[in-house]
Amino acid sequence: MFTKLTSYLIVVGALLLQACATTDLSFPTQETTSSSEQESIVIEQTRTGRISDPILRARILADMLFEASMAFDDNRLMLPAGDNAYDRYLEVLSFDPNNQIALQGVEDIVERYLVMANQAIQIGQFDDAENYLVRAEIINPGKQDIIEARRVLHWKVELLGIILLSTQKNWQPKV
Numbered sequence: 790m791f792t793k794l795t796s797y798l799i800v801v802g803a804l805l806l807q808a809c810a811t812t813d814l815s816f817p818t819q820e821t822t823s824s825s826e827q828e829s830i831v832i833e834q835t836r837t838g839r840i841s842d843p844i845l846r847a848r849i850l851a852d853m854l855f856e857a858s859m860a861f862d863d864n865r866l867m868l869p870a871g872d873n874a875y876d877r878y879l880e881v882l883s884f885d886p887n888n889q890i891a892l893q894g895v896e897d898i899v900e901r902y903l904v905m906a907n908q909a910i911q912i913g914q915f916d917d918a919e920n921y922l923v924r925a926e927i928i929n930p931g932k933q934d935i936i937e938a939r940r941v942l943h944w945k946v947e948l949l950g951i952i953l954l955s956t957q958k959n960w961q962p963k964v
Contacts, residue, residue, distance in 0.1 A: 853881045854890055866898050867924050874898055875928065899929045906938050910945055918942050 857877030860866075865873045875898055881891035902925035909918035919942065925935050 850881065850885060850888070853877060853884065854888075854894075857881060857891065857894055861894060861897065861901075864901075866901060867927075895928060899925045899932065899935075902928075903934050903938055906942070910938070910942050913945075913949075915942060915946050915949075 854877075857874050857880075860872065860874035860877055867873050867875045870876070874894065878891040878894045878898075881888050882895075885891070902921045906918045906921035906925070909915070909921060918938075922935055922939050922942065925932070929935065
């Protein structure tokens, strides 16, 4: 499945690779700071806007988008906490509120939940469908497609209840 998000990531990645090929982005080495601590410092500086080097900022942003895309592709949409596509896209948006790739990624999560909910409705997994719709609604409350899917879900649950009641009334024990 080749999505618009994937094509954006490929373009951004290619531009960043070309820019990084001519720029030394190495960290100064300190005996007391581990590489994971250095990475945390750089990410925090990126979030707070204290990194002035545009190439480094772009590289970090591309890494964040890549992680979000990987989580999306792995269907880690909103779970597990802290390691999912939604959290990653929100992290990008906290860094760059108008980032079109992250905004589209968030909308793609809602759409994936809607597809999963509709599939669950079709095969009678109504509890799963409701859970998917709740997650989609957390991201985009009031979206018309969510409202419509919930209406279909409630209609099917109601219909199933009527069918079950009618079969129980006609049921007679075998002697």
